[in-house]
Amino acid sequence: MKYTNDTILNLFESALQQLQTPEEPELLYSPIIYSMSGGGKRLRPVLLLLTVDAFGGNVEEALPAGVAVEVFHNFTLLHDDIMDNASMRRGKPSVFAKWGGNVALLSGDTMLIIAYKYLARVGAKNLDRVLNIFSDMAIEVCEGQQYDMDFESAEKVSAVDYIQMIERKTSALLSGSAMIGATLAEASDDDVRKMHRFATELGLAFQLQDDMLDSYGDESLGKKIGGDILEGKQTYLMVQAMSRANDEQREVLRSTHKRKDIGDDEKIAIVKALYDALDVKHSTEQQIEIRFERALTILDTLSIAGERTKHLEEFARGLMGRKK
Amino acid sequence: MKYTNDTILNLFESALQQLQTPEEPELLYSPIIYSMSGGGKRLRPVLLLLTVDAFGGNVEEALPAGVAVEVFHNFTLLHDDIMDNASMRRGKPSVFAKWGGNVALLSGDTMLIIAYKYLARVGAKNLDRVLNIFSDMAIEVCEGQQYDMDFESAEKVSAVDYIQMIERKTSALLSGSAMIGATLAEASDDDVRKMHRFATELGLAFQLQDDMLDSYGDESLGKKIGGDILEGKQTYLMVQAMSRANDEQREVLRSTHKRKDIGDDEKIAIVKALYDALDVKHSTEQQIEIRFERALTILDTLSIAGERTKHLEEFARGLMGRKK
Numbered sequence: 333m334k335y336t337n338d339t340i341l342n343l344f345e346s347a348l349q350q351l352q353t354p355e356e357p358e359l360l361y362s363p364i365i366y367s368m369s370g371g372g373k374r375l376r377p378v379l380l381l382l383t384v385d386a387f388g389g390n391v392e393e394a395l396p397a398g399v400a401v402e403v404f405h406n407f408t409l410l411h412d413d414i415m416d417n418a419s420m421r422r423g424k425p426s427v428f429a430k431w432g433g434n435v436a437l438l439s440g441d442t443m444l445i446i447a448y449k450y451l452a453r454v455g456a457k458n459l460d461r462v463l464n465i466f467s468d469m470a471i472e473v474c475e476g477q478q479y480d481m482d483f484e485s486a487e488k489v490s491a492v493d494y495i496q497m498i499e500r501k502t503s504a505l506l507s508g509s510a511m512i513g514a515t516l517a518e519a520s521d522d523d524v525r526k527m528h529r530f531a532t533e534l535g536l537a538f539q540l541q542d543d544m545l546d547s548y549g550d551e552s553l554g555k556k557i558g559g560d561i562l563e564g565k566q567t568y569l570m571v572q573a574m575s576r577a578n579d580e581q582r583e584v585l586r587s588t589h590k591r592k593d594i595g596d597d598e599k600i601a602i603v604k605a606l607y608d609a610l611d612v613k614h615s616t617e618q619q620i621e622i623r624f625e626r627a628l629t630i631l632d633t634l635s636i637a638g639e640r641t642k643h644l645e646e647f648a649r650g651l652m653g654r655k656k
Numbered sequence: 657m658k659y660t661n662d663t664i665l666n667l668f669e670s671a672l673q674q675l676q677t678p679e680e681p682e683l684l685y686s687p688i689i690y691s692m693s694g695g696g697k698r699l700r701p702v703l704l705l706l707t708v709d710a711f712g713g714n715v716e717e718a719l720p721a722g723v724a725v726e727v728f729h730n731f732t733l734l735h736d737d738i739m740d741n742a743s744m745r746r747g748k749p750s751v752f753a754k755w756g757g758n759v760a761l762l763s764g765d766t767m768l769i770i771a772y773k774y775l776a777r778v779g780a781k782n783l784d785r786v787l788n789i790f791s792d793m794a795i796e797v798c799e800g801q802q803y804d805m806d807f808e809s810a811e812k813v814s815a816v817d818y819i820q821m822i823e824r825k826t827s828a829l830l831s832g833s834a835m836i837g838a839t840l841a842e843a844s845d846d847d848v849r850k851m852h853r854f855a856t857e858l859g860l861a862f863q864l865q866d867d868m869l870d871s872y873g874d875e876s877l878g879k880k881i882g883g884d885i886l887e888g889k890q891t892y893l894m895v896q897a898m899s900r901a902n903d904e905q906r907e908v909l910r911s912t913h914k915r916k917d918i919g920d921d922e923k924i925a926i927v928k929a930l931y932d933a934l935d936v937k938h939s940t941e942q943q944i945e946i947r948f949e950r951a952l953t954i955l956d957t958l959s960i961a962g963e964r965t966k967h968l969e970e971f972a973r974g975l976m977g978r979k980k
Contacts, residue, residue: 360802478684
């Protein structure tokens with residue numbers, strides 16, 4: 333393996349800087365440049381390229397596929413921000429807030445097409461398979477977003493429903509990236525499938541941890557607590573709490589975020605008190621551990637030498653904010 | 657040639673009926689079925705398939721590419737209707753009006769991905785080239801839509817600017833369809849280029865005629881007159897009129913659609929009186945004839961026998977509503 337997570341990220345950032353768009357029409361292309369240069373951790377291309385490297389493939393040749401998944405990811409952010417009416421993204425005004433819904437819509441559409449343009453550069457030999465993985469993944473992401481919106485007005489969301497939703501909305505793009513990387517490196521079908529499962533479990537662990545940090549994160553690290561609670565969003569904690577609550581508690585969980593007679597801090601305190609009473613933190617932590625351990629275990633079953641998965645394991649730990 | 661315009665349309669409709677989508681999530685897929693079964697003339701797939709046939713290619717094998725361009729076209733309608741706040745489409749409520757902006761947005765995204773899924777079925781040999789034609793065409797359509805929106809608030813739009821806009825917004829999809837058809841039938845690069853020019857000129861003639869019928873159409877045929885005028889839209893007539901008007905006339909052209917003191921019929925009458933005075937009907941008719949004749953002439957320069965272009969010529973005449 334020639335690359336570490338850091339060197340692969342540097343290589344990718346250089347490739348991304350060569351992403352050129354026409355100057356006109358300015359309102360179509362400026363938001364794309366704004367969105368792509370807005371930082372972010374480039375998790376999906378890094379996972380794709382680390383996978384290529386782990387299976388002994390050519391990382392440089394895979395760079396356009398990395399650009400494709402990153403442009404796709406940013407396309408979803410532009411359109412999600414329209415649907416969620418979100419004014420901020422990565423600490424800056426969202427494209428939606430800065431230019432309005434029509435611009436975010438059309439620039440987003442253009443980004444989805446640009447993603448396919450980059451994908452088409454992966455070389456004729458694997459194009460067909462990579463294209464299918466990419467499109468299937470992209471459709472799963474759209475399905476996940478639709479389920480997420482459906483859940484906002486759903487009477488009851490089970491833990492199974494919720495996991496299936498985040499498998500699409502969060503895991504699919506990580507898993508597609510890993511599968512594309514493995515395919516480009518000519519990994520066996522069995523290894524491609526295993527990379528799919530690795531990234532799916534890792535994505536679930538990551539999303540569940542994100543859910544938990546919204547209620548139990550460390551505010552001293554600058555993390556604002558309770559955003560999901562105030563928005564009345566479905567999270568694993570809320571889904572678990574609803575299933576364990578009695579009728580009276582359920583009504584409190586359902587209605588607190590809509591109350592006008594109390595402030596934000598009090599709303600958060602009420603819901604968190606119920607989370608504590610119903611012990612949902614513990615069962616969420618358990619789920620995170622199960623998923624994360626499962627992901628690492630799958631890495632050990634790949635057909636390649638154990639040392640080749642070292643950087644993928646580091647990636648997984650890094651994603652979860654763990655040193656070791 | 658095995659097919660006429662009618663038999664090729666029937667074949668395409670059968671292929672389209674096999675378009676299957678999952679049942680869930682219902683709010684993602686129902687609008688797609690609604691949109692695809694909403695009729696329309698299937699102009700783009702018919703042109704694609706007629707081109708395949710003219711160059712002696714396999715029409716059945718090209719059907720998925722036909723589905724791709726038709727799904728893409730309907731994707732643009734879903735998203736355009738959001739941007740234009742349009743409640744009706746083909747005499748029925750638009751997806752935007754029926755389900756709301758978020759559904760039209762996300763179902764539209766999914767349709768763009770489905771279009772690529774169908775495109776990926778064209779066979780490995782031509783996949784790379786067809787994919788590039790399709791993506792370049794798709795980006796042109798987005799650019800055209802952005803220029804169209806830019807023009808709404810532009811101080812001055814020249815005839816050249818306007819033609820360049822509709823070349824992207826209307827012609828690009830016809831021209832991309834023709835190029836994909838020619839490519840799948842293994843036409844020479846020169847013939848592919850000529851099919852591009854044929855469909856570009858035809859698309860311009862078609863759009864300019866559409867512009868003209870908004871002001872000078874036959875109301876007895878059920879065509880409502882003056883819709884573009886009332887919306888204050890840029891059309892070739894308006895662009896020409898603005899360039900010929902004196903300052904006073906220009907102010908009338910610019911402001912009449914916004915007046916609150918008069919009714920719709922009077923607004924239309926005022927603007928049409930200026931169109932007549934400035935003789936824009938005549939110059940628009942001239943442009944239409946020039947573009948249409950140019951399209952037909954290009955067909956004669958293709959490397960294939962003249963009789964093979966018969967159905968393409970019929971298609972062109974049919975598009976313009978001309979018998980002969």
